[in-house]
Amino acid sequence: MYSRLLLSAAIAFAAATGISLSAAAQGSDSRAAADEILLAQAMRYDPMRPAMPSPGAAPRPEGNPEFDGLIDGPGAEETFYMCSACHSIALVKQQRLSDARWDYLWKWMIEEQGMADGGEELRETILNYLKEHYSSQR
Amino acid sequence: MTFLLDRDEGKERLAASAHEVVDQDRSPHATRTVFDRLSSSDRRGFLKSTGLTALGAALGMAVPFGRHFPDGLVPAAFAQDTGSDLMSEKDGLTIHNDRPLNAETPANLLDDDITPYSRLFVRANGLVPQSALDKDASDWTLTIDGEVENELSLTVDDLKNDFEHVTLALVLECGGNGRAFFQPGASGNQWTVGAVGCPQWTGVRLRDVLEKAGVKSSAVYTGHYGNDVDISGDPDKVVISRGVPIEKALEPEALIAWEMNGEDIPALHGFPLRLVIPGYPGSVSQKYLTRIWIRDKEHDGPKMGGYSYRMPKYPVAPGTEVPEEDMEILTVMPVKSIITAPTTGTEVTQGQAVEVRGHAWAGDGDVKAMHVSLDFGQTWQEATLEPAPNKYAWQRWRAEVTPPEQGYYEVWARATDMNDVSQPAVTPGWNPRGYGNNMIHRLALFAS
Numbered sequence: 021m022y023s024r025l026l027l028s029a030a031i032a033f034a035a036a037t038g039i040s041l042s043a044a045a046q047g048s049d050s051r052a053a054a055d056e057i058l059l060a061q062a063m064r065y066d067p068m069r070p071a072m073p074s075p076g077a078a079p080r081p082e083g084n085p086e087f088d089g090l091i092d093g094p095g096a097e098e099t100f101y102m103c104s105a106c107h108s109i110a111l112v113k114q115q116r117l118s119d120a121r122w123d124y125l126w127k128w129m130i131e132e133q134g135m136a137d138g139g140e141e142l143r144e145t146i147l148n149y150l151k152e153h154y155s156s157q158r
Numbered sequence: 159m160t161f162l163l164d165r166d167e168g169k170e171r172l173a174a175s176a177h178e179v180v181d182q183d184r185s186p187h188a189t190r191t192v193f194d195r196l197s198s199s200d201r202r203g204f205l206k207s208t209g210l211t212a213l214g215a216a217l218g219m220a221v222p223f224g225r226h227f228p229d230g231l232v233p234a235a236f237a238q239d240t241g242s243d244l245m246s247e248k249d250g251l252t253i254h255n256d257r258p259l260n261a262e263t264p265a266n267l268l269d270d271d272i273t274p275y276s277r278l279f280v281r282a283n284g285l286v287p288q289s290a291l292d293k294d295a296s297d298w299t300l301t302i303d304g305e306v307e308n309e310l311s312l313t314v315d316d317l318k319n320d321f322e323h324v325t326l327a328l329v330l331e332c333g334g335n336g337r338a339f340f341q342p343g344a345s346g347n348q349w350t351v352g353a354v355g356c357p358q359w360t361g362v363r364l365r366d367v368l369e370k371a372g373v374k375s376s377a378v379y380t381g382h383y384g385n386d387v388d389i390s391g392d393p394d395k396v397v398i399s400r401g402v403p404i405e406k407a408l409e410p411e412a413l414i415a416w417e418m419n420g421e422d423i424p425a426l427h428g429f430p431l432r433l434v435i436p437g438y439p440g441s442v443s444q445k446y447l448t449r450i451w452i453r454d455k456e457h458d459g460p461k462m463g464g465y466s467y468r469m470p471k472y473p474v475a476p477g478t479e480v481p482e483e484d485m486e487i488l489t490v491m492p493v494k495s496i497i498t499a500p501t502t503g504t505e506v507t508q509g510q511a512v513e514v515r516g517h518a519w520a521g522d523g524d525v526k527a528m529h530v531s532l533d534f535g536q537t538w539q540e541a542t543l544e545p546a547p548n549k550y551a552w553q554r555w556r557a558e559v560t561p562p563e564q565g566y567y568e569v570w571a572r573a574t575d576m577n578d579v580s581q582p583a584v585t586p587g588w589n590p591r592g593y594g595n596n597m598i599h600r601l602a603l604f605a606s
Contacts, residue, residue: 066502066503066601066602067502067568067600067601067602068265068339068350068351068502068599068600068601069350070338070339070348070350071338071339071340071341071343105390106257106389106390106391107255107257107258107389108255108256108257108258110253110254110255110256111254111255111347114254114255114347114348115343115345115348116342116343117342117343117344117345118342118477118479120479121342121344121345121590124465125345128464128465132460132464133390134388134390134392134395135390156341156342156343156477157342
């Protein structure tokens with residue numbers, strides 16, 4: 021027995037949580053099959069999912085595999101080499117920080133973690149990149 | 159009705175090894191990162207990839223021709239393994255970071271009363287030391303020095319022979335567990351709920367060892383050291399050295415442990431010796447323990463200062479830039495609980511009772527009460543709460559909830575500590591590094 025009420029709840033949650041509804045529109049002939057897919061997708065909803073990069077922000081684009089998945093853009097290559105010298109790029113990709121926190125982290129990496137100080141130009145390039153793509157502000 | 163995708167997903171989560179979790183990142187490069195570059199079984203691939211990035215760091219700049227850097231000319235320090243091969247011994251963990259290794263356990267895999275090795279989260283600040291990878295403790299010594307009457311140098315056998323053995327179930331929780339829910343974000347591994355576990359530890363009381371050394375009245379704080387290797391590869395750099403007030407170190411539940419769940423402590427978790435000082439952030443429970451320096455002042459080792467494991471002295475608005483001098487050390491972890499069954503998203507039947515269960519713990523000892531809600535926190539029912547087998551173990555709680563009609567429900571679970579402090583429904587006190595988030599754990603139920 022299929023429940024319309026449950027389905028509408030599922031659709032509402034799918035909409036509220038940004039779960040893709042496209043699967044229902046694509047490969048299914050019957051309404052019931054589409055409903056099944058929708059509901060199944062909604063049931064992936066986890067109320068404890070992590071906070072999004074910033075409210076209403078578009079999902080982050082697929083990164084460049086050359087740079088362990090860093091988002092393409094000016095500074096991506098420099099960021100990759102600088103950061104992956106010590107730690108995984110996975111750590112970078114998780115972040116969504118304010119500009120001030122990125123500034124602080126740069127200083128902390130040099131003063132406390134022994135990162136090489138590559139000079140002002142490199143600092144600008146990498147921090148501009150990180151602030152653009154891994155931000156809680158934009 | 160069927161729930162094909164949901165069932166598949168559940169199976170996937172239960173069956174997923176660490177490798178499969180990584181595979182969920184569809185990028186072939188992500189897979190290579192774990193299996194090829196970092197795998198010690200393919201050291202060559204590992205060296206080829208990290209060597210040139212290390213060169214970049216050494217020079218302080220990008221290396222445009224790094225791809226042509228010869229394989230052989232790799233800084234020697236980078237030969238140290240991250241320990242990532244050992245992740246195959248873990249079951250279903252979510253990997254946040256592969257250098258250094260950091261991985262957490264999904265809530266539904268934390269159901270055991272005693273957390274097995276395969277399901278204990280991994281929080282590494284550095285690389286697993288070679289002595290741990292080799293399981294070699296033959297030359298191991300633990301030094302107790304500083305504000306003591308008699309400096310001690312103890313082998314593992316000395317510890318086993320000269321002091322009373324103690325076995326306790328003790329919660330270890332990363333100070334940053336829950337960081338992922340802060341907005342704006344806080345830097346570091348984005349732990350959700352599973353950077354916590356409660357294995358059984360066997361060792362000696364830290365207190366007994368300190369008493370043998372004779373703690374002077376000038377003692378204020380401990381400073382802990384291990385032999386893990388810094389991720390920069392610098393062999394002389396101390397990765398992390400934290401400590402606790404001497405009073406905390408003298409609590410009877412603070413252990414120097416050599417066994418976890420009846421076996422030698424696994425390499426990922428601190429072989430051959432580690433501290434287990436429960437109730438405080440996990441980082442005070444130093445792995446690969448080589449030295450305890452008794453200080454006459456607050457310890458000032460790496461990750462004691464700045465913003466590391468520190469909270470603002472006063473409540474701040476989210477996103478506030480707090481001056482460093484207004485930060486203070488995070489000590490006692492807040493009261494918390496987790497729902498370990500059912501799995502979030504489970505389909506249930508209206509009008510039928512469902513057992514929900516989990517664990518509750520508090521940084522200063524026992525939990526007083528446990529409540530659950532099925533209506534988004536409007537009404538609460540008391541859960542049964544089992545006593546802790548010992549202080550600082552987590553406590554099993556159970557409740558039955560009955561969805562009155564079909565639709566979407568959330569189970570909310572709330573623990574209350576002995577001081578009548580309860581978990582909040584939303585993230586508590588935002589702080590720059592995202593520590594101490596004890597917000598209520600919630601899971602989804604679909605009733606039909």
